[in-house]
Amino acid sequence: MVRVGIVGATGYAGAELVRILSGHPDVELTVLTSRQYAGERFDKVYPSMTGVVDLICEKLSIDSFCERTDVVFIALPHKVAMQLVPDFIKRDKKVIDLSADFRFKDVSLYESFYQEHTAADLLEKAVYGLCEIYFEKIKRATLIGNPGCYPTSVILPLVPLIKSNFLDVNSIIADSKSGVTGAGRSLSLATHFCEVNESFKAYKVAEHRHNPEMEEVLSIEAGRPVKITFVPHLVPMTRGMLTTIYANLVKDVSSEEIQNCLDSFYSERFFVRICRDGRMPDTLHVRGTNFCDIGFKLEERNNRIILISAIDNLVKGASGQAVQNMNIMLGLDETTGLKNIPFTI
């Protein structure tokens, strides 16, 4: 059994890691840390776990933590994460960091959207953990920058088409819609039930920090600069993310060609499901799962393609993908512990 610890286990992403790892057959969950709830049983913070998880939250002590773990998940805000990661790497732990701190190749890009990077020397070592794209690199990695939820939903549908040179990479627009868990468990008016319920709105219009993240990855894949207009919206629901992508086509291409391109690119990847027979992705169909559903529609009269992806922002958009990364790093089947049967409703 691989011994696993979670730093920041009581936020939504941390708690979702607890859920997934508790059911993982090859893993023993050994340490949960939480600043706010140190000393309290995890199942007191999340009573659904009563009788299922028996651990007590503790304050982080690096040495004690490392004695009891082989793999470390860090589910903390950016900036705090990069202060801790070097200590774990030094002690030869495999680290999967869910913050933005190790997602960028270009440190100046990171620094212009976040803050000064205090562990920039590790960026070269870090692998961007988008499992379906960087599988081979992840296998050999010791430090994963786990992708943002929006970038995951934007990059996965685009990569096959960009690599096939179907798209005008200057025309891409991504209109994303996220459930409220994306905003985390911290308190703010923006997550107050009565301010969200029966409300729909855009936020951080064309200025969300996931925008440079998706552009950097897509530019690398395209081999030239890709710029995306990106607008996120908040949906009055708990989990789920749907992204609608618009792009101009640079050549005549049929629906069959697109379908084939997507099908063959992802034919070996269990967690990407390309829709067929006119079905379109729906967040309800991926809720609680690590799937990314992708559908598309060619609009010939405007020479445009509309790509739609759906993920659960907490699973494929965060903790599920983090565990998938761990599986790959450990040489396990990437689906281990992630094949819980989806809900039909």
Place this chain on the structure above:
Amino acid sequence: MVRVGIVGATGYAGAELVRILSGHPDVELTVLTSRQYAGERFDKVYPSMTGVVDLICEKLSIDSFCERTDVVFIALPHKVAMQLVPDFIKRDKKVIDLSADFRFKDVSLYESFYQEHTAADLLEKAVYGLCEIYFEKIKRATLIGNPGCYPTSVILPLVPLIKSNFLDVNSIIADSKSGVTGAGRSLSLATHFCEVNESFKAYKVAEHRHNPEMEEVLSIEAGRPVKITFVPHLVPMTRGMLTTIYANLVKDVSSEEIQNCLDSFYSERFFVRICRDGRMPDTLHVRGTNFCDIGFKLEERNNRIILISAIDNLVKGASGQAVQNMNIMLGLDETTGLKNIPFTI
């Protein structure tokens, strides 16, 4: 008092007409028809109206209906509407039709998206009832084709900028999100609570019938063909519509210029509120009101503008605008009966 009747009073748009017209100071609601509920009190179908509306639903009989009304609202599905409208027009009634049947100038466009038009001779007479744009024509009209909800939310933000030649009219993309009342009161899996709740999805991707409607109006306003990629989505909430519009700019333009353009175009129009100070539209801010809130963001690095509009699909997107049309036709202040104070929450 102007005597008013509603044909199809028990669907959601019809019932919303009842709500608004019951509180209208210059109008007496005299006839409500309903095939399904003929013979039943309206407040039995909608118990919230107990003690407020005293009418009994009846089957439609044109002559009896016309004896008791001066103005007719038709809240029926398309096709059924155009079978009735000529009878009302013949009897010199002012008619406001909420279906799509009298919205198009080009009958062949209508026929290619709906069906054969059986009252095409009336199309010339009919005025497209987008009040802020066609105020003068509405004043003199006897037959109004009341706009669709999606076109209202798409056209209002675009017209000022198109008329100012700021936009590449071949680049426009409209990504709309609607509450569930937009699907009406009829039963279908698509409106079953458990299939909608915690779900977010696109539907009729690039093939919704409101697409040609918005294109026809915008082409007329632009003086040249305008094509729009249009994708509607369903939001798990009862009321509200938010539309996010993307367009390329054809010239250098500043945020101030855009703000001025929108402000001055709508300076006299009570129901269009141009957001300022960084606020963005939210469906919660227009719920139950006839307002259309409009915000925007210039994305200079991509030379694009993002326009966002919010309306209540049942009010400005249907019954509120219908009453606004009636007010204008009758020479009343267009806001009469439509100034209910918005909810803060």
Place this chain on the structure above:
Amino acid sequence: MVRVGIVGATGYAGAELVRILSGHPDVELTVLTSRQYAGERFDKVYPSMTGVVDLICEKLSIDSFCERTDVVFIALPHKVAMQLVPDFIKRDKKVIDLSADFRFKDVSLYESFYQEHTAADLLEKAVYGLCEIYFEKIKRATLIGNPGCYPTSVILPLVPLIKSNFLDVNSIIADSKSGVTGAGRSLSLATHFCEVNESFKAYKVAEHRHNPEMEEVLSIEAGRPVKITFVPHLVPMTRGMLTTIYANLVKDVSSEEIQNCLDSFYSERFFVRICRDGRMPDTLHVRGTNFCDIGFKLEERNNRIILISAIDNLVKGASGQAVQNMNIMLGLDETTGLKNIPFTI
């Protein structure tokens, strides 16, 4: 025009007062105070009010406030309210306090559930503002303790039956369900969207502070002690309160007698609607209105009655009733400014 000010205008009850009073024909809203938002426009805090309310929130200064107002609404937490009320009373203002501070006759009862009372001398002067029960006293009052939402929903259905001696007053159980606005606008995990959505739970089981309030009023009306088992629950919705009351019958009584008892008791009261023809109250039917809908069912085999009431917790349960109290105090029709047409959906 009566000049009206609101102390604490940016909480949910305060903002609901703004909504109602903005549309009141005999009132001019002159002062809004808010500690948190002093100096900001009210419509910046609640953007739905843009173009409707023009006031700027200010810090409370008693003298300045009193110069500009005839009637004062206080929408602050208990304890803070009783520190201010004497100052307004001294300056001959009519005061309607929405906190619990002036609802109790028995100061020791108040003190055992809240804290020491610092203005106990005013309790005798204060009238419990349950309009349908204490209309005559309210007419002559200068200080109103506006009822709690739960007590309103519990007392209104019970008073007619208790006064008719139909009920065993030791057997009464009230199971209440409230929308989330009842918890106010303050931030807490209990109102975080993701913790409320898809959740249903009881809270403060048999220890809610509205329990002694309803018991004191009902005991006075019954002429003997009435004890109630009271359990509130939280419903994942914004507005609305439904209370299901169970009581044993002390004599043989038919459904007609109960119906007559309720009908005749409330025959002159516009805002109480006794359901008939098998209809049962639904929070959706009273949303945004000042109505209290009441239905019942006799369960003969257990010799019990089930009474059900529905109100909007922010309107009849708070701000609507507060304005109704003002109307009565001012000699206006009690429905003035409160007859906005209900939503059908």
Place this chain on the structure above:
Amino acid sequence: MVRVGIVGATGYAGAELVRILSGHPDVELTVLTSRQYAGERFDKVYPSMTGVVDLICEKLSIDSFCERTDVVFIALPHKVAMQLVPDFIKRDKKVIDLSADFRFKDVSLYESFYQEHTAADLLEKAVYGLCEIYFEKIKRATLIGNPGCYPTSVILPLVPLIKSNFLDVNSIIADSKSGVTGAGRSLSLATHFCEVNESFKAYKVAEHRHNPEMEEVLSIEAGRPVKITFVPHLVPMTRGMLTTIYANLVKDVSSEEIQNCLDSFYSERFFVRICRDGRMPDTLHVRGTNFCDIGFKLEERNNRIILISAIDNLVKGASGQAVQNMNIMLGLDETTGLKNIPFTI
């Protein structure tokens, strides 16, 4: 591997059986029937199952069905179920029927609330599948009447206290609240999103057919007639059921005694969790699981106890308990296939 078939696999309870059984390690799902969707892939009806379940829905043919199955789940409406069950029993299949048809011991009770029973001879053979109470009988059963959701939530908290003679069995009141999946997947206004959302209401007040079911079982357990006043309510959420039970105590009893009584009665039962440390059940804590959480509060001043239970109506209230029954019948650990880790949010 035990071969399992589901009759009626595309309703909500049937689809939930598919979910649970697809992940069951000792079972092979071999046949799914559906009248409405015969010939279609199950994952077309429920796209979340794409890549997970590969079966095609078929029309029921008893012989063919029986050749391929050892255990039969019937997820059909009552009346239809009892027409099929004898055919399966004759062919020596183990049958778990989710309808009401085989829940009653007293056929006349069944017939007075449902209709004539056409397989009454099987009632004696049938075992009421409330696993925690009838474990021993279920072990030897071939026909299970799977309990209703409301009775499950009412009976489990009451049995230990009734058996300990703590309660006045004539004083019991059960106030239940259910999510909308309880109403099934059939279309009706009662499940239309817009009629449910932001609505809370009671229905079938004191006349729900689950009332005699819970009374029959509790009377058997008590050894004397137990009558319950039962009122169900509809909550605007997809899954979950919370029941609040009120009963008078017949003797002095402390909170410790109650806690001990519940703890010891259920000490060996994994799926019943007795709350402690002041926690109260919340539907969110049991969502998607087979748990029944139980909490209580003694109200000494009224000599009453308040018991609260929470279940997922589709799992412990239907399909989860059905699988638990199968496990017991087959001699498996009762938790097999039912230990999916709960969601924290």
